[in-house]
Amino acid sequence: EFVLTQSPDTLSLSPGERATLSCRASQSVGSDYLAWYQQKPGQAPRLLMYGASTRATGIPDRFSGSGSGADFTLTISRLEPEDFAVYYCQLYVIPVFIFGPGTKVDIK
Amino acid sequence: QVQLQESGPGLVKPSETLSLTCSVSGVSISNYYWSWIRQPPGKGLEWIGYIYYSGSTNYNPSLKSRVTISIDPSKDQFSLKLSSVTAADTAVYYCARVAITVTGTGFDYWGQGTLVTVSS
Numbered sequence: 001e002f003v004l005t006q007s008p009d010t011l012s013l014s015p016g017e018r019a020t021l022s023c024r025a026s027q028s029v030g031s032d033y034l035a036w037y038q039q040k041p042g043q044a045p046r047l048l049m050y051g052a053s054t055r056a057t058g059i060p061d062r063f064s065g066s067g068s069g070a071d072f073t074l075t076i077s078r079l080e081p082e083d084f085a086v087y088y089c090q091l092y093v094i095p096v097f098i099f100g101p102g103t104k105v106d107i108k
Numbered sequence: 109q110v111q112l113q114e115s116g117p118g119l120v121k122p123s124e125t126l127s128l129t130c131s132v133s134g135v136s137i138s139n140y141y142w143s144w145i146r147q148p149p150g151k152g153l154e155w156i157g158y159i160y161y162s163g164s165t166n167y168n169p170s171l172k173s174r175v176t177i178s179i180d181p182s183k184d185q186f187s188l189k190l191s192s193v194t195a196a197d198t199a200v201y202y203c204a205r206v207a208i209t210v211t212g213t214g215f216d217y218w219g220q221g222t223l224v225t226v227s228s
Contacts, residue, residue: 035214037153044202044218045153051212088153092213095166097143097155 002026002093004100012108019076021103023089028069033092036065036074039102040085048087049074079105110134112203112219120197120226126190130203130219137161137184141206143215144177144188146199154199158206159186193226200224 003026013019023034031052037045047056049065052072062077076083084107089100116128130142143158157167159177167175171190179186190197200223204215 032212035212037215044204044221045215046218047207047214047216050207050209050214050216054211056214056216090153090214096168097158099153099155101152 002029002091002098004089004091004098006087006089006100006103008103009101010104010106012106013079014108015079015081017079019074019079019083019105021074021076021087021105023067023072023074023100025070025072025091029091029093031068031072033094034065034067034072035090035092037088037090038083038085039088045088076105110205110217112205112217114201114203114219114222116222116224118223118225120193120224121228122194122226123192126188126193126197126201126224126226128188128201128203128222128224130186130188132184132186132205135205137179137181137186141208142179142186143204143206145202145204145215146197147202147221148196148199156188156190156201195226198224198226 005024007022034052036049039045053065064075086102086104088102091098111133113131120126138161141158144156159165174191176189200221202221203219205217207216
């Protein structure tokens with residue numbers, strides 16, 4: 001059974017700082033099938049990255065994704081006030097989708 | 109632009125069947141995969157299942173015995189039925205479009221979500 005873990009659970013940072021979020025799969029996977037989402041309170045999730053490193057339409061370039069195998073990273077180069085939210089990674093293990101538990105990025 | 113809107117009862121009694129419909133506008137429902145995802149209050153996201161416009165489906169193994177997703181291309185709608193619900197099925201239910209491209213896969217458009225509470 002595939003499991004996704006995300007770390008840390010919570011990341012407390014100040015605006016302007018760099019955020020590094022980790023997503024680890026229980027087995028090696030194809031990077032094509034790894035996506036990241038941002039969710040703010042009361043809103044639906046928003047697709048940020050797909051294929052591990054491709055930004056979705058309209059996503060600013062301060063967001064970047066990397067990784068391969070079982071380890072993936074979402075980096076926010078300089079946190080803007082609107083970036084404080086919960087971030088989920090998601091894997092497509094044909095034919096099912098799996099979400100990680102999320103990382104909350106909050107204001108320090 | 110692509111928009112999705114969930115509709116259905118906000119309150120369902122235990123042991124009954126939860127039924128929701130997602131109406132799609134701004135794009136034809138054809139040639140895409142469409143999905144249901146839920147989020148219990150204060151918790152993370154759980155994928156429920158998806159359907160192709162042709163009617164082929166795949167479900168989360170943990171829910172498979174209780175879930176049916178159907179599609180009506182003539183109305184640009186797809187639907188979710190979840191049977192024998194319990195309080196554990198209380199959640200915000202989202203519908204979403206599945207983007208499958210040569211460079212990756214993800215849910216690129218989402219509805220606003222609808223809260224369904226299971227309670228007598």
